[in-house]
Amino acid sequence: MNISHKLRQSNYQIAMISVILIVVLGPWKPHVLVEGFQRACLYAVIALPMALILGIVGIINLAHGNYMMLGAYFAYSLNVYIGMDPLVAIVPALIAFFLIGMASYRAIIKYVLGTPELNQLLLTFGLAMMLEQMANLIWTSRPIKLPLQYVSASATIGSFTFGTYEFIYVGAAMVVLVGLQLFLKRTRMGQAALAVGQNPRGAKLVGIHVDRTYLLVFSLSIALIGALGAIFMTRHSIFPLVGGAFTMKSFCLIAMAGIGNLMGILWCSLILGLAENFVLSFRGYAGWADILFFALIVLVIMVRSHQRKVK
Amino acid sequence: MKIPRPLLYLLVLAVLFSLPFFTGVYFLNVMDLILIYMALALSWDMLLRSGQISFGMAGFFGVGGYGAALLFLNTGVHPLVSIVLGGLVAGVLAWLIGSAVLQLRGMYFAIVTLALAEIFRVIVRNLPDLTGGPEGTILPQAIFAGNSTYTYWLVLSVAVLSVAVSEVFRHTRIHFALTSIRNDEIVAKSSGIDVFKYLVFLFAVTSAIQGITGGAYAHIYGFVSPEGSFSVDFTLLPIAMALLGGMHSTWGPVVGAVVLGVVSEFLKLQIPYGHLMVYGIIIVVAILFFPQGIVGTLGQKMKKTSSH
Numbered sequence: 001m002n003i004s005h006k007l008r009q010s011n012y013q014i015a016m017i018s019v020i021l022i023v024v025l026g027p028w029k030p031h032v033l034v035e036g037f038q039r040a041c042l043y044a045v046i047a048l049p050m051a052l053i054l055g056i057v058g059i060i061n062l063a064h065g066n067y068m069m070l071g072a073y074f075a076y077s078l079n080v081y082i083g084m085d086p087l088v089a090i091v092p093a094l095i096a097f098f099l100i101g102m103a104s105y106r107a108i109i110k111y112v113l114g115t116p117e118l119n120q121l122l123l124t125f126g127l128a129m130m131l132e133q134m135a136n137l138i139w140t141s142r143p144i145k146l147p148l149q150y151v152s153a154s155a156t157i158g159s160f161t162f163g164t165y166e167f168i169y170v171g172a173a174m175v176v177l178v179g180l181q182l183f184l185k186r187t188r189m190g191q192a193a194l195a196v197g198q199n200p201r202g203a204k205l206v207g208i209h210v211d212r213t214y215l216l217v218f219s220l221s222i223a224l225i226g227a228l229g230a231i232f233m234t235r236h237s238i239f240p241l242v243g244g245a246f247t248m249k250s251f252c253l254i255a256m257a258g259i260g261n262l263m264g265i266l267w268c269s270l271i272l273g274l275a276e277n278f279v280l281s282f283r284g285y286a287g288w289a290d291i292l293f294f295a296l297i298v299l300v301i302m303v304r305s306h307q308r309k310v311k
Numbered sequence: 312m313k314i315p316r317p318l319l320y321l322l323v324l325a326v327l328f329s330l331p332f333f334t335g336v337y338f339l340n341v342m343d344l345i346l347i348y349m350a351l352a353l354s355w356d357m358l359l360r361s362g363q364i365s366f367g368m369a370g371f372f373g374v375g376g377y378g379a380a381l382l383f384l385n386t387g388v389h390p391l392v393s394i395v396l397g398g399l400v401a402g403v404l405a406w407l408i409g410s411a412v413l414q415l416r417g418m419y420f421a422i423v424t425l426a427l428a429e430i431f432r433v434i435v436r437n438l439p440d441l442t443g444g445p446e447g448t449i450l451p452q453a454i455f456a457g458n459s460t461y462t463y464w465l466v467l468s469v470a471v472l473s474v475a476v477s478e479v480f481r482h483t484r485i486h487f488a489l490t491s492i493r494n495d496e497i498v499a500k501s502s503g504i505d506v507f508k509y510l511v512f513l514f515a516v517t518s519a520i521q522g523i524t525g526g527a528y529a530h531i532y533g534f535v536s537p538e539g540s541f542s543v544d545f546t547l548l549p550i551a552m553a554l555l556g557g558m559h560s561t562w563g564p565v566v567g568a569v570v571l572g573v574v575s576e577f578l579k580l581q582i583p584y585g586h587l588m589v590y591g592i593i594i595v596v597a598i599l600f601f602p603q604g605i606v607g608t609l610g611q612k613m614k615k616t617s618s619h
Contacts, residue, residue: 108599117418290433302411302414
């Protein structure tokens with residue numbers, strides 16, 4: 001009770017910061033607000049499956065972004081060979097990446113679960129490089145973008161025009177977040193997964209099949225991120241290295257929100273998305289926006305570890 | 312017959328030193344790359360011995376390269392001096408960063424170092440007046456006017472330096488300190504080891520080696536660029552080499568670098584785009600099936616046969 005109370009508090013603080021940001025930014029730079037919001041939801045929806053794996057399976061998956069990259073190429077290939085729209089390709093991507101996740105777990109991840117954290121980090125790092133270079137080999141490093149009409153949809157309020165298609169990220173983030181919350185809190189399987197995440201031994205004692213739960217959670221997360229790749233590639237150009245940055249940004253968000261705090265990820269990505277777009281909006285300084293995440297993560301982790309020491 | 316160790320070392324060193332007299336330029340170029348990656352693999356392994364895993368080699372490699380190139384261009388010091396100074400810059404930077412981030416452990420430290428290369432790259436790209444921006448900077452001429460023999464000797468001395476540092480770490484009190492930190496930090500602390508001080512020192516030293524290697528690389532090839540100097544290759548390859556050869560030892564990374572270096576020359580010709588995939592596979596396979604690497608596995612086998 002104590003821990004969940006504290007989490008709620010820190011969520012509350014972060015929510016306050018984002019509300020202040022919105023109030024300040026709204027009238028001053030409305031496009032920063034809208035684009036930052038859309039970008040934030042993209043970050044959140046990428047980070048959520050990673051947080052699920054980290055929270056329940058207890059593994060930091062450094063290949064996370066690379067699975068998204070593969071999902072994007074998967075949707076691209078479906079489009080090229082059978083003319084399927086990337087947004088329709090979400091469904092086959094979900095199924096295909098659930099299977100890919102299962103295969104990855106059974107063949108690789110399973111064997112490092114009990115080993116030192118170092119082995120897990122190295123393994124998923126190797127996996128990330130493998131996937132990245134595999135994409136490089138199959139699709140070459142040339143950036144690819146599909147010419148889709150509907151992605152440039154826009155709306156105008158007064159003199160202010162903004163893209164409306166990107167609100168798909170907002171929708172995706174809401175679906176994933178609400179879906180995951182419902183899954184974890186309301187279904188038997190989800191409750192079992194939560195129990196395993198909290199205490200694998202205890203869960204085993206009360207008769208939960210731990211290995212199967214890990215398999216399910218891992219595959220589900222990979223399925224989500226693979227399907228997200230299909231959405232991602234409609235708007236962004238893709239290349240084999242596109243995923244790596246998202247892995248790190250996702251980890252930043254998870255570390256900031258605290259492991260196991262799914263709602264907090266949304267708030268943290270809101271702050272970071274807005275801040276990043278704010279920096280981007282200054283001509284000449286846009287190149288610095290990429291650092292923002294990492295500067296913030298270092299700061300947050302330092303503050304956290306300092307707080308722990310003081311207490 | 313048993314040859315005393317120091318004599319053996321001297322013999323190997325003499326052979327390595329005299330290689331240019333009876334081999335061609337291509338062979339020396341391959342050796343250059345192997346030795347550069349060997350130094351990086353060793354420096355990575357040295358930090359690993361304390362249980363801290365760093366993905367930031369490319370970052371300090373690039374900082375050393377840029378440091379050496381810019382010092383050489385702007386102050387006109389001798390290239391060799393600029394390489395040492397570049398290493399020093401990387402070392403001091405690592406000391407400053409380490410003082411902040413070595414409070415972190417495990418995955419948090421690993422991810423922060425993973426981000427370091429990215430951060431350095433962004434900074435370098437955004438300071439065009441100093442660093443030449445995205446295009447990078449071209450040096451007026453490669454070191455020693457591109458003479459492959461001198462170049463080889465330069466790289467050889469960098470590699471020998473890293474082997475020497477690694478051996479010093481293996482055979483002094485530092486080894487015990489690092490091993491105990493890796494095994495159980497709380498026990499190490501209560502035995503009176505200043506964990507934080509050791510880690511910062513180690514991080515600075517290994518990063519300085521990476522910086523010197525980067526400086527040598529920059530001077531040999533005569534240019535620095537954000538994409539080239541901070542390339543992920545300089546993180547990926549050394550890790551694959553150290554894992555293949557065997558972690559927590561001096562000779563593991565050395566063996567791994569030689570084996571993979573030779574293999575990679577071959578692979579580059581076979582699959583020019585995507586040969587890096589093999590390194591990813593090697594990392595995964597090594598972790599799954601023989602975490603002790605070639606040297607460790609062979610060592611175990613030898614022990615078994617000798618005990619029979």
